[in-house]
Amino acid sequence: MPTTIFTLDRYEGGYAILIEEGVESNQLLVLQERLIEFAEAGDVLSIEFDVIGNLSQVKVLKKRELEEL
Numbered sequence: 753m754p755t756t757i758f759t760l761d762r763y764e765g766g767y768a769i770l771i772e773e774g775v776e777s778n779q780l781l782v783l784q785e786r787l788i789e790f791a792e793a794g795d796v797l798s799i800e801f802d803v804i805g806n807l808s809q810v811k812v813l814k815k816r817e818l819e820e821l
Contacts, residue, residue: 756772756773756801757813758770758771758780758796758797758799759771759794759795760787760792760794762793763784766783766784767783767784768781768784768791770782770797770799773796782807795812796812797810798810799811
C-alpha cells in the first residue's frame with residue numbers, strides 16, 4: 753500500500769488529529785493510543801495503510817528524511 757505523509761496537529765478528546773501533507777483540508781482522526789507513546793504534536797509521520805484502511809505502519813520522520821522527500 754502507498755505511504756502517506758501527515759503532520760500530527762494535536763491530541764484532542766482521545767484522538768490524534770492528523771493533517772495530510774499538501775492537502776491542508778484533509779484531516780484524519782486516529783485513536784490517541786495508537787500514537788501517544790512515540791509521537792508528539794508537530795511531528796511529521798509516514799503512515800502506511802493496509803488494504804482495508806487500517807494503520808499498518810507508522811514512522812516519525814527525522815529531519816534528514818524530510819529533506820529527501
